Amino acid sequence: MRVVIDRPGALFLSEPAFLVFVTRTVGLTPFQVGLVFSASGAGAFAGALAATRAADRLGVPLALTGSLATAGAASAIVPAAAMAPQGLAPALIAVAHFVMSATVIVFNVTQRSLRTSLTPADLYGRMNASIRMIVMGAAPVGGLLGGWLSATAGPRAALVVGALGMATACAWLRPFRPAGRDGTGAGTGPSIPAPRRESAPPASGPLPGRRRQDRTAADGHGRGSPSA
Structure with missing residues (x-):
């Protein structure tokens, strides 16, 4: 929960x-700013394609912490771009936004899938409503703090603080040390529980053993009946 709040706040x-x-x-x-936003959209698309593969290969905990740390490192490139040559700065910012958007989408897909798998089906609505209220409640607070910090310390300071906040948000996930790649099992710390699996409904109709008994009885009756 703390990770879900801290990341959007930053x-x-x-x-x-x-x-x-x-x-x-x-x-x-303005054209270069548009290119940066286009790179951000392309990164989000790439992150959506890579999210499942990242969780499968890295495991859920590492996919969550790695995506947050990478997003924070990528966002730190933006305030550093002012020290780059004039022709290189737009490319650096575009690449940073591509990587940041991709890794944020990987984090979102993974953590939402994990939340859904751990929540009973009859609590899906309450869980999503609570998360959205808390996350969107952090938006005006983060915006006000960012505006105040930009006005008092400068926009570069606000960008640095935001990058640090996003990168360090993954520290809340450090206690989860799984033994398996899927996030289950015992480790040196508390592990992420295994996803809930709904039991399959019983098959309709007679059981296979009962069908065999009925068929045997029918065959015996046919053999024992007088011929016409």
Whole structure:
């Protein structure tokens, strides 16, 4: 729960400072800003394609912590782009947004799938409503803090704080040390529970053994009956 709250809070903290920083400090043109946002959309698409494979290969805990740490490292490139040559800065920011969007989508897909697998079916609505209320409640708080920090310390400071907040949010997942790749099993710390699996409903109709008994009885009756 803390990870789900901290990550969007750090993300919304950076948003008020981003456009101010890339246009005034870095000097990106409107066309270059559009390219950055296009790279972000492409990264989200790539992350959606890679999310299942990442969770299968890395395991759920490592996919969660790795995606958050990578997103934080990628977002830290943006405030550092001001020190790059003028022609290189737009490319660095575009690559950073591509990687950040891809890894955020990997995190979202993985953690939402995990939440769903651990929640009883009759509590899906309550769980999703509670999460959305808390996450979206962090949006105005992060936005206000980001605007205040940008006005007092500068947009670069707000971007650095947001990157650190996103990268360190994965620290809440450190206690989960699974033994298996799927996040189950005993480890050196508490493990993520195994997903709930609904039992299959009983098959309709007579059981296989009963059908065999009925067929045997019918055959015996046929053999014992007088011929016409």
